[in-house]
Amino acid sequence: MNYLFYDTLKSMESFQYYRLLLQFYTEIENFKFCREHIEYIDIHKYKELKILSELYDDFIAFKKESYTENAKPCRYGTICVEHYTTHAQKCKNNYNNNFCKILIDFREEYEDYKTIVHGYVLDYQVAKRKPIY
Known part of the structure; x- marks a missing residue:
């Protein structure tokens, strides 16, 4: 808030x-x-919160596009990965802070979701196949 x-x-x-x-x-x-x-938010913390907010906005959009027909496949998924990769670089040497811990949680949540969606897509494709006689 x-x-x-x-x-x-x-x-x-x-x-x-x-x-x-x-x-x-x-x-x-x-x-x-x-x-x-209530706590003071300095400009550094504000920028981190903004990054995380935008990352999760893209993730939510990725979830929506995953289940929308005729959507460009994985557009927001690709954006999520690009943003995550860019900001995860900051955590290579120092990951023991709140920002990096949240990024780690984000990655796990993203990977879990991607696995679920990928499994759903595979099941759907198998269900659409017709037996070859």
Whole structure:
């Protein structure tokens, strides 16, 4: 949630957005529990969150295209792999941080999904085959 506000507020003139966030979390009843989880997001952390957000957006699009007829096959899957590969390079020497741990989790989730979809595609292709007499 804090990331989304930061993304919006960073484009505005500089001001104390922390007070605005605090007011938001305090005044809206359903978000009062969020106050204890507010943390400062520096530009480095913001960029990492943005990368992860975009990566998961592409992954969601890949999932949708996997089950859509006439979609360009694996367009977003290819984009996911390219983005992951680019950012995973940063983790080669230091993978013991939150960003790299999330990338590792992403890779596992992507591979699991790809295996499921690939298995589905193979089963579908086998089912479409007609016996040869």
